[in-house]
Amino acid sequence: xxxxxxxxxxxxxxxxxxxxxxxxxxxxxxxxxxxxxxxxxxxxxxxxxxxxxxxxxxxxxxxxxxxxxxxxxxxxxxxxxxxxxxxxxxxxxxxxxxxxxxxxxxxxxxxxxxxxxxxxxxxxxxxxxxxxxxxxxxxxxxxxxxxxxxxxxxxxxxxxxxxxxxxx
Amino acid sequence: xxxxxxxxxxxxxxxxxxxxxxxxxxxxxxxxxxxxxxxxxxxxxxxxxxxxxxxxxxxxxxxxxxxxxxxxxxxxxxxxxxxxxxxxxxxxxxxxxxxxxxxxxxxxxxxxxxxxxxxxxxxxxxxxxxxxxxxxxxxxxxxxxxxxxxxxxxxxxxxxxxxxxxxxxxxxxxxxxxxxxxxxxxxxxxxxxxxxxxxxxxxxxxxxxxxxxxxxxxxxxxxxxxxxxxxxxxxxxxxxxxxxxxxxxxxxxxxxxxxxxxxxxxxxxxxxxxxxxxxxxxxxxxxxxxxxxxxxxxxxxxxxxxxxxxxxxxxxxxxxxxxxxxxxxxxxxxxxxxxxxxxxxxxxxxxxxxxxxxxxxxxxxxxxxxxxxxxxxxxxxxxxxxxxxxxxxxxxxxxxxxxxxxxxxxxxxxxxxxxxxxxxxxxxxxxxxxxxxxxxxxxxxxxxxxxxxxxxxxxxxxxxxxxxxxxxxxxxxxxxxxxxxxx
Numbered sequence: 001x002x003x004x005x006x007x008x009x010x011x012x013x014x015x016x017x018x019x020x021x022x023x024x025x026x027x028x029x030x031x032x033x034x035x036x037x038x039x040x041x042x043x044x045x046x047x048x049x050x051x052x053x054x055x056x057x058x059x060x061x062x063x064x065x066x067x068x069x070x071x072x073x074x075x076x077x078x079x080x081x082x083x084x085x086x087x088x089x090x091x092x093x094x095x096x097x098x099x100x101x102x103x104x105x106x107x108x109x110x111x112x113x114x115x116x117x118x119x120x121x122x123x124x125x126x127x128x129x130x131x132x133x134x135x136x137x138x139x140x141x142x143x144x145x146x147x148x149x150x151x152x153x154x155x156x157x158x159x160x161x162x163x164x165x166x167x168x
Numbered sequence: 169x170x171x172x173x174x175x176x177x178x179x180x181x182x183x184x185x186x187x188x189x190x191x192x193x194x195x196x197x198x199x200x201x202x203x204x205x206x207x208x209x210x211x212x213x214x215x216x217x218x219x220x221x222x223x224x225x226x227x228x229x230x231x232x233x234x235x236x237x238x239x240x241x242x243x244x245x246x247x248x249x250x251x252x253x254x255x256x257x258x259x260x261x262x263x264x265x266x267x268x269x270x271x272x273x274x275x276x277x278x279x280x281x282x283x284x285x286x287x288x289x290x291x292x293x294x295x296x297x298x299x300x301x302x303x304x305x306x307x308x309x310x311x312x313x314x315x316x317x318x319x320x321x322x323x324x325x326x327x328x329x330x331x332x333x334x335x336x337x338x339x340x341x342x343x344x345x346x347x348x349x350x351x352x353x354x355x356x357x358x359x360x361x362x363x364x365x366x367x368x369x370x371x372x373x374x375x376x377x378x379x380x381x382x383x384x385x386x387x388x389x390x391x392x393x394x395x396x397x398x399x400x401x402x403x404x405x406x407x408x409x410x411x412x413x414x415x416x417x418x419x420x421x422x423x424x425x426x427x428x429x430x431x432x433x434x435x436x437x438x439x440x441x442x443x444x445x446x447x448x449x450x451x452x453x454x455x456x457x458x459x460x461x462x463x464x465x466x467x468x469x470x471x472x473x474x475x476x477x478x479x480x481x482x483x484x485x486x487x488x489x490x491x492x493x494x495x496x497x498x499x500x501x502x503x504x505x506x507x508x509x510x511x512x513x514x515x516x517x518x519x520x521x522x523x524x525x526x527x528x529x530x531x532x533x534x535x536x537x538x539x540x541x542x543x544x545x546x547x548x549x550x551x552x553x554x555x556x557x558x559x560x561x562x563x564x565x566x567x568x569x570x571x572x573x574x575x576x577x578x579x580x581x582x583x584x585x586x587x588x589x590x591x592x593x594x595x596x597x598x599x600x601x602x603x604x605x606x607x608x609x610x611x612x613x614x615x616x617x618x619x620x621x622x623x624x625x626x627x628x629x630x631x632x633x634x635x636x637x638x639x640x641x642x643x644x645x646x647x648x649x650x651x652x653x654x655x
Binding site: 001002003005006008009010012013016017019020021023024026027028029030031032036039040043044047048051054055058059062063064080081104105106108110112116117118119120121122123125126127128130131132145146147148149150151152153154155156 | 222223226229287288289291293295296299300301303399400401404465466467468471474475478479482483485486489490491493494495496497498500501502503504505506507515518519522523526527530533534535536538539540541542543601602604605606607609611612613614616618619
């Protein structure tokens, strides 16, 4: 997913950047004709229409999904500089609702696959329980890393749990 | 592109504020350079090239964030003041008070970091300033917050003077904003682009600073009286509202250099059209409403706030790309404009700003944000529109400010410096974006070995940017010392 995001971003950046560069480097060429204003209107309205479509498509359902009727609840709490969880083995394919809290400052709970790809995250906010629903589709040892600067050992705030195939 | 001969036939009118502005740009340039060096040190440490104490890393991170935002704000404010003074009679004493408060704030911030060991990032996210885990004392965090407050007060005084004078000359603030022009369509009464920009920034940045001041005071009280606490989510809302508005204001102030300088090279005025005024009116709304995109992983925020964050993130890019970027390209194409260091950097600044908005808009989608939030994707997009956007505009303005109008050729050093800045900057931000797509978290003092390659390559690009910036500053100082520099 992240690679797709990178490719789309770089492609769009390249199109916009190269188009802009070509136009400004044509400073000694012919001036833009009357069609240019029409093109600007087209771009403006095109961006608006595209924005409406993509917004409806991606926000029709809340991207922060709620848990179904029988999630596995995993309580995770954070503090300077540790993560504590009440469950260390999660079955693959099981919907999990992480209930994330903090005992001191704001932290960010990021879940990383065994090959260190971020698959989900949520903030840990003082005074709140933040819920994150996720279903793991691959077994292995996952890591919990801190995603929000929380002091001098922020980068050491790590824990892990296993996603197992057995209970599927 | 022709850049062999550059000659401006009509010198701009004398500007009584020029000496103060030159001093400011010099200070801003030196701070930019110093903060870049801090950035290089951090990337070097993340690349495993040097071994840096994490406590020092987080102090450098804090200084780098506060210092870069500060120098962007300072240079943006200097540019805006310089050009607004072309239309209204600004009081130079007010600018000196602003500058004095700003420098006092900088002293507090640097003191709190390097003497008090404060390392809670420029975002001072409540309640981290008060709960340091033993890394710094409450007093250091108080001094840090007081430093911000001094800068904020300076800016409010600055905007008060500007707002008062603009209102007097342009039939009230709505006149200056161009909103009356939008309604009545009377082109003859349209305020100049710089005045529309200034009025817009005055409105949203003053509101942003007030929210920042509120949360800073709350932090200070919490530091002095720990039993006093505020809701962390509410504080985060105020912090990011302030932070987002303030950093964006730096670019919106700096872009006035494009509106004012480029026409001197083309001989065509930069006109205020209705579309231009409407785009700025949209900016006033969007720049304030968009901050929710910083809280997309705070799932206790209401669903409407999440949706607003995503929709307005996208919407913010529409006036930028379809109006500002497109219009700049349209304006320059076929204009016969000659290139020099100033015009190159100013035009780059608009391009970097527009291109950098794209990964930001994409990151503003809730589903993408779940994978990219607080990874290095975030510094990837903001370095694009700050390093290749705001800072490029600031260096372009500085180059123009001390330009030798008697010269007809562009120096090879200027050409080299520009190319190095573009190549180094582009490579540097690409490494951040690649790092973000590789799930590497931001603000980590120590990186796993598998994450170090991007940082190592970024170190090389950072060094190239620093070289280019050093050359810009060298050229600026040389220009200042030259007789006949603009006054």
